[in-house]
Amino acid sequence: MAVLFIDLDRFKHINDALGYDCGDQLLAAVARRLLNRVRNEDTLGRYGGDEFVLVLDQVRDAAAAASVARDLLSVFDTPFEIDNQPPLYLKASIGISVFPDDGDTAAELIRDADAAMNQAKRDGRNTFRYYQEQLTRTANTRLALESRLRRALDQGGFEMHYQPLVLLETGVVIGAEALVRLRRTDEPPIGPAEFIPVMEESGIIVELGHWVQREVCRQGRRWLDEGYRFELLALNLSPEEVSRGGVVEHLKEVLAETGFPPGLLELEITESGLIQRGEAVVEFLHELKALGVRLAIDDFGTGYSSLSYLKRFPVNKLKIDRSFITDLPGDTSDAQLTTTIIQLAHNLGLRVLAEGVETEAQRAFLSDRGCHAYQGYLCSAPLPAQDFAARFLGVPSPEAKT
Known part of the structure; x- marks a missing residue:
């Protein structure tokens, strides 16, 4: 099993510039695209704000999870069409954690996937990263x-x-x-x-x-x-x-x-x-x-x-x-x-x-x-x-x- 933590890059700027109604429509459009790419046995949910969590129930290894991440990133290659707005270009950053190597509980896996996602953002956004133990130490240092x-x-x-x-x-x-x-x-x-x-x-x-x-x-x-x-x-x-x-x-x-x-x-x-x-x-x-x-x-x-x-x-x-x-x-x-x-x-x-x-x-x-x-x-x-x-x-x- 693997967890993918998906965060939309610079979504807040769109919200601030175009308003929350437009932002909500954009989130719904993103969710529809993501749902069209996931398998029936996988579980996709909105985690909060502009964040989504995808649980891959049956994956062989981290490489298989990475293949899914690449596929999900590709859904953002086409701009989003929202009523009365010009085409909106959006990208995402994804973090990956794998059971049991990165955690034994749902909370641990989500936490670690979130840390990996933040590393993806620091590495330039519009990409994915695997969780590594060093990321937890980095996150703690950043909080301090x-x-x-x-x-x-x-x-x-x-x-x-x-x-x-x-x-x-x-x-x-x-x-x-x-x-x-x-x-x-x-x-x-x-x-x-x-x-x-x-x-x-x-x-x-x-x-x-x-x-x-x-x-x-x-x-x-x-x-x-x-x-x-x-x-x-x-x-x-x-x-x-x-x-x-x-x-x-x-x-x-x-x-x-x-x-x-x-x-x-x-x-x-x-x-x-x-x-x-x-x-x-x-x-x-x-x-x-x-x-x-x-x-x-x-x-x-x-x-x-x-x-x-x-x-x-x-x-x-x-x-x-x-x-x-x-x-x-x-x-x-x-x-x-x-x-x-x-x-x-x-x-x-x-x-x-x-x-x-x-x-x-x-x-x-x-x-x-x-x-x-x-x-x-x-x-x-x-x-x-x-x-x-x-x-x-x-x-x-x-x-x-x-």
Whole structure:
């Protein structure tokens, strides 16, 4: 006997974008497709939310269960047709546990298949994975990390660092991107590449995002009151924040509370995060723009957005993903892609900034092709607020408030 734990990839984004009625219709359509593929002796049930459990009563071994998993994944190759909606493309991740190797009870088999499914998601989604004992240890470690992050959020355990944004033509620092960091403690250090995905999966990234928005606006207001001058402070909006909603209302509240000028705030949203919201994203961006803030598409070039959409986005800037910058100027493909993105930004009347610039050769390449600005270790690593101000914001003006 084997248990397959099936979880729909990014289903929540569809629910948030199109509504729960559409989501329920989509779940019913998924269930019908799955039922058409399973054998009479197998048992398929909805486990909760966007999760299904399939019990294979008669399978010879794990390889046979894998064959079923491949077949089930193929049902998602064709888009789903839901009333009054464009074709919806959906994928799934599947975890497999086998009796008696992976457990003796139904609860153990479901738990282990769930752990394997989560590994499939971490490995890129739209695939399946077998349960391994190491996955339980990994899950326990992840739970401990989530608990630590929740504790840090509740007890002031995060801080903001600021990385300079530099004009390529003049070398002048015009502002900074605000990047969240976990404060140093006696516990092992954890970088954002490790803790951000955990917070996104657990949902607490939204609470962290609210804290970041308030903290950055407070710091910006403080600098202005001290007489420092800058053109902008940029911060990231996670895909979870974008999909869950409430961003516009919260930002309006924060800007009013802190008195930070909205024209000095730039919100960066990843290209993939915008695509996930579909048509609704255009209205969302216009609502943000109405607050007076600037908008930038982050990690541009990695999300395959439609150019027709891009023309409609009320954004000010494209940020070229660091993956295109790393091997410049030697990599011909990256050089061509980067040049194309810069030209595209010019044609659309947008500013363009390159991330991850670390060498003088990269800086010169970008400058020669008309890129407006850059950020990266060539200028500076992200710095605590006090260090950033001392190094890059210069001497406060005499008009500072006392």
